[in-house]
Amino acid sequence: MRRLSWFNVTSLTLGFAFLYLPMVILVIYSFNASKLVTVWAGFSTKWYGELLQNQAFLDAAWVTLKVGVAASTLATVLGTMAALVLVRAGRFPGRTLFSGMIYAPLVMPEVITGLSLLLLFISLGVDRGVFTIILAHTTFAMCYVSVVVSSRLVTFDQSLEEAALDLGCSPFSAFRLVTLPIIAPAVISGWLLAFTLSLDDLVIASFTAGPSATTLPIKIFSAVRLGVSPEINALCTIMISIVAVGVIGTSLATKRAAQRQKRDEQAAARAAG
Amino acid sequence: MRKFSLVSVPYFWLLILFLVPFLIVLKISLSDTALAIPPYTPTLDLSEGWAGFKAFWSELDFENFVFLTEDALYWKAYLSSLQIAAISTTLALLVGFPIAYGMAQAPDEWRPTLMMLVILPFWTSFLIRVYSWIGILSTEGFLNQFLLWLGVIDTPLIIMNTKIAVYIGIVYTYLPFMILPIYSALEKLDGSLLEAAEDLGCTRTKAFWLITIPLSRPGIIAGCFLVFIPALGEFVIPSLLGGSETLMIGKVLWEEFFNNRDWPVASAVAVVLLAILIIPIILFQRNEQKQREAGK
Amino acid sequence: MAVPVFAPWDDPTQKPLIQFKGVTKRFGDFTAIDNQTLDIYTREFFALLGPSGCGKTTMMRMLAGFEQPTEGQIVIGGKDMKGVPPNEREVNMMFQSYALFPHLSVWENIAFGLRRMNQPKDVLEARVEEMLRLTRLTKFAKRKPHQISGGQRQRVALARSLARAPKLLLLDEPLGALDKKLREETQFELMDIQENTGTTFVIVTHDQEEAMTVASRIAVMDEGRVIQVATPSNIYEAPNSVYVADFIGDVNIIEGAAKRAGDGYDITWAEGVPPLHTRKEEGELISIPDGGKAYLAIRPEKVAIHTEKPQGMTNAVQGRIIDVAYLGNLSTYHVRLANGTMVRAQTANTRRLALRPFTWEDEVWLSWTDTAAILLAE
Numbered sequence: 001m002r003r004l005s006w007f008n009v010t011s012l013t014l015g016f017a018f019l020y021l022p023m024v025i026l027v028i029y030s031f032n033a034s035k036l037v038t039v040w041a042g043f044s045t046k047w048y049g050e051l052l053q054n055q056a057f058l059d060a061a062w063v064t065l066k067v068g069v070a071a072s073t074l075a076t077v078l079g080t081m082a083a084l085v086l087v088r089a090g091r092f093p094g095r096t097l098f099s100g101m102i103y104a105p106l107v108m109p110e111v112i113t114g115l116s117l118l119l120l121f122i123s124l125g126v127d128r129g130v131f132t133i134i135l136a137h138t139t140f141a142m143c144y145v146s147v148v149v150s151s152r153l154v155t156f157d158q159s160l161e162e163a164a165l166d167l168g169c170s171p172f173s174a175f176r177l178v179t180l181p182i183i184a185p186a187v188i189s190g191w192l193l194a195f196t197l198s199l200d201d202l203v204i205a206s207f208t209a210g211p212s213a214t215t216l217p218i219k220i221f222s223a224v225r226l227g228v229s230p231e232i233n234a235l236c237t238i239m240i241s242i243v244a245v246g247v248i249g250t251s252l253a254t255k256r257a258a259q260r261q262k263r264d265e266q267a268a269a270r271a272a273g
Numbered sequence: 274m275r276k277f278s279l280v281s282v283p284y285f286w287l288l289i290l291f292l293v294p295f296l297i298v299l300k301i302s303l304s305d306t307a308l309a310i311p312p313y314t315p316t317l318d319l320s321e322g323w324a325g326f327k328a329f330w331s332e333l334d335f336e337n338f339v340f341l342t343e344d345a346l347y348w349k350a351y352l353s354s355l356q357i358a359a360i361s362t363t364l365a366l367l368v369g370f371p372i373a374y375g376m377a378q379a380p381d382e383w384r385p386t387l388m389m390l391v392i393l394p395f396w397t398s399f400l401i402r403v404y405s406w407i408g409i410l411s412t413e414g415f416l417n418q419f420l421l422w423l424g425v426i427d428t429p430l431i432i433m434n435t436k437i438a439v440y441i442g443i444v445y446t447y448l449p450f451m452i453l454p455i456y457s458a459l460e461k462l463d464g465s466l467l468e469a470a471e472d473l474g475c476t477r478t479k480a481f482w483l484i485t486i487p488l489s490r491p492g493i494i495a496g497c498f499l500v501f502i503p504a505l506g507e508f509v510i511p512s513l514l515g516g517s518e519t520l521m522i523g524k525v526l527w528e529e530f531f532n533n534r535d536w537p538v539a540s541a542v543a544v545v546l547l548a549i550l551i552i553p554i555i556l557f558q559r560n561e562q563k564q565r566e567a568g569k
Numbered sequence: 570m571a572v573p574v575f576a577p578w579d580d581p582t583q584k585p586l587i588q589f590k591g592v593t594k595r596f597g598d599f600t601a602i603d604n605q606t607l608d609i610y611t612r613e614f615f616a617l618l619g620p621s622g623c624g625k626t627t628m629m630r631m632l633a634g635f636e637q638p639t640e641g642q643i644v645i646g647g648k649d650m651k652g653v654p655p656n657e658r659e660v661n662m663m664f665q666s667y668a669l670f671p672h673l674s675v676w677e678n679i680a681f682g683l684r685r686m687n688q689p690k691d692v693l694e695a696r697v698e699e700m701l702r703l704t705r706l707t708k709f710a711k712r713k714p715h716q717i718s719g720g721q722r723q724r725v726a727l728a729r730s731l732a733r734a735p736k737l738l739l740l741d742e743p744l745g746a747l748d749k750k751l752r753e754e755t756q757f758e759l760m761d762i763q764e765n766t767g768t769t770f771v772i773v774t775h776d777q778e779e780a781m782t783v784a785s786r787i788a789v790m791d792e793g794r795v796i797q798v799a800t801p802s803n804i805y806e807a808p809n810s811v812y813v814a815d816f817i818g819d820v821n822i823i824e825g826a827a828k829r830a831g832d833g834y835d836i837t838w839a840e841g842v843p844p845l846h847t848r849k850e851e852g853e854l855i856s857i858p859d860g861g862k863a864y865l866a867i868r869p870e871k872v873a874i875h876t877e878k879p880q881g882m883t884n885a886v887q888g889r890i891i892d893v894a895y896l897g898n899l900s901t902y903h904v905r906l907a908n909g910t911m912v913r914a915q916t917a918n919t920r921r922l923a924l925r926p927f928t929w930e931d932e933v934w935l936s937w938t939d940t941a942a943i944l945l946a947e
Contacts (some may be wrong), residue, residue: 023397117294123297228404
């Protein structure tokens with residue numbers, strides 16, 4: 001029976017306006033006919049057309065996508081393993097160091113992570129390119145994945161896996177047939193998080209990319225330093241829409257699944273009663 | 274055996290790609306600048322065995338760190354980073370708390386939506402979010418156009434390329450990190466505690482200060498650290514919004530490395546930055562630990 | 570020597586401390602309290618009893634000031650409470666969850682309300698110490714709420730709400746979180762404290778035993794309405810409806826048609842057997858038209874059980890034992906009458922098990938006196 005006070009309504013309205021207005025303006029002005037980004041001169045989609053003609057952006061987008069998929073997949077596998085180690089493995093030599101190495105990258109400034117990886121690649125004599133970006137992204141993204149997955153694993157009822165073992169599963173098939181399906185939502189959101197982080201990263205990619213590979217953020221950054229351009233607005237609009245559709249879609253799907261489960265449970269309760 | 278393979282794969286991955294690189298940074302920060310590639314000496318030559326190691330060891334020194342203390346640029350950069358991070362964190366708290374409070378007061382059926390609205394920007398590219406402010410804050414940008422139109426000002430404000438633009442950028446991009454922990458602390462707050470306070474003679478406002486604020490303190494502290502820690506090493510925001518005048522250590526490191534190609538100094542800058550960060554990180558960990566224990 | 574009976578509700582010169590005057594409370598379309606009028610007197614230990622959702626908590630929250638009546642008036646100490654916020658009422662509440670402030674020590678929790686009264690420091694400290702002694706918490710003063718047991722937390726909550734010496738103390742299911750044994754002990758503690766401090770207590774509970782033990786009067790509530798207000802013994806012995814009879818303790822209900830006869834009513838309840846008789850007590854207001862539907866409520870402990878038909882009893886019925894519940898000190902026999910009605914009879918187990926004459930499937934006779942059963946119209 002709570003009612004929002006005018007103070008709450010005002011702070012929510014202003015707060016969300018602050019969060020969303022800049023992006024709304026950006027999206028609107030991506031349809032501006034004028035080259036001048038702050039003066040409205042009529043509706044046009046020409047910047048989207050020009051963007052699609054710009055081979056450098058398209059190449060960068062392709063590199064970013066490749067890196068994103070590869071790094072987030074690798075990071076999901078390694079991060080899930082790390083989560084299992086953190087939650088299940090008990091004591092082993094170097095455990096403190098291990099958990100330290102999982103949590104440290106989360107708070108490490110990107111400039112330091114980037115610098116240190118670059119220095120590693122140079123001292124190992126590795127040629128920098130797509131491959132080194134994938135390695136770098138996998139490393140920091142796996143830590144995020146392991147945090148997401150381990151928070152789910154902590155609440156996982158271990159007796160389910162024990163039941164599977166009792167019913168004749170090998171440890172690996174018990175994991176594959178019982179644990180994995182149950183923690184799957186956490187693993188999937190871990191993958192999505194890793195993918196977004198990889199897509200988003202400028203600093204670490206700049207250090208580890210070398211001259212042969214350019215990702216979209218690097219490209220945008222060097223363009224943006226010269227000022228605002230409607231082409232960049234168009235590119236940003238596309239990226240924002242992809243994220244918005246993805247996130248809203250996912251959350252609607254989870255909501256619907258939850259509702260269905262609730263309905264089923266109610267139906268079962270009615271049938272039983 | 275199974276456990277060994279499970280542990281070893283992520284373990285060695287992190288050892289090689291996280292710990293070793295960091296040790297390399299530490300080593301290079303203690304080396305001398307040289308103009309070859311890689312631009313530093315000494316390098317550890319393993320083929321010479323123990324003698325090589327001794328030669329390597331003897332040439333390490335704290336010259337770069339001494340250099341950092343001698344050049345006022347670095348001092349200023351560290352201090353200004355701390356100042357910018359602290360001011361931005363305070364601003365983010367002032368902006369974020371009322372939003373989190375409003376969310377916690379909102380009817381239950383609104384909350385998932387409000388929550389998603391807070392998280393959604395986090396999924397959007399960081400770079401895009403910073404970029405979106407350039408068009409707003411620049412001299413002929415939307416903010417100035419709007420204020421001129423209102424008649425509040427008659428000459429455009431210079432915000433772009435100042436520290437104010439950096440504050441705005443940091444508050445904007447890190448606001449969800451401030452809102453979420455505060456919201457989760459406020460949401461857990463048992464409403465009957467506030468009723469009890471009122472019953473015992475508090476006005477609503479008094480109950481807010483005596484009950485709501487102390488009980489949401491862990492969330493407030495967590496939020497402040499989650500903004501302060503990344504803001505301290507921030508590079509993108511000062512370089513896009515701050516202009517050449519705004520000194521921040523992340524930017525100095527970047528320039529030292531890419532523009533001056535002084536790897537040892539860049540490494541020394543990184544080591545010092547990390548040393549500064551360790552204090553808030555430990556405090557943050559302790560806050561989290563305390564909350565976990567209180568939760569039990 | 571007669572001890573003066575505490576019964577201000579029977580004394581027309583007494584002014585009630587609390588008056589509900591035609592109070593209605595609606596939440597949207599839902600009517601939580603439906604036009605209720607109720608008086609509560611100073612020094613009473615008054616219980617609001619009913620199942621969850623009956624409106625008892627809403628009544629209490631209106632007294633505390635957390636809810637405002639939609640219609641009607643609440644008067645406390647002769648003052649209309651409309652628009653008076655909780656912090657300006659001389660009413661304190663002990664919350665069901667205790668609502669102890671987790672960031673404050675036991676001492677600070679108790680001092681919390683006192684600090685709002687701007688008393689001198691030494692007065693405040695003396696009062697806190699007094700409260701700690703009253704609730705035997707002196708040793709735990711420095712602890713935080715999560716460092717003490719459930720029973721101790723309950724006492725902190727009590728001490729905190731009593732510290733301001735309110736005119737009226739509200740207790741929302743105060744013992745609900747305690748286990749049975751502790752609950753019984755605490756009931757007596759509560760009664761002692763109520764007597765010693767002379768505070769008026771209003772307790773909300775769904776536990777009829779608890780209400781019977783502690784209260785001077787009980788209001789039995791259902792669906793936003795007070796069904797009956799009476800002392801515990803009257804509620805038990807003279808319920809005014811099947812609902813109250815059934816809610817308080819165990820009861821057998823026999824349905825039939827009533828007819829005036831002699832000093833009371835005859836109730837025809839089955840064909841081919843003589844009607845049951847019940848005497849009408851003096852002052853009983855019930856009147857049922859001849860042939861009208863009526864219910865007889867008989868407590869199991871007032872039903873006697875025999876192997877042979879008892880002589881000279883008007884109310885004697887025959888049946889077969891279906892079930893025996895052995896409770897140690899008591900046994901309850903479930904007996905099915907010829908028309909299918911189940912009647913429970915309770916006897917004290919004064920003899921050893923082997924010597925008792927009844928067991929399953931035995932044909933037995935049940936009987937009760939003319940005054941044992943209560944005739945109810947609804």
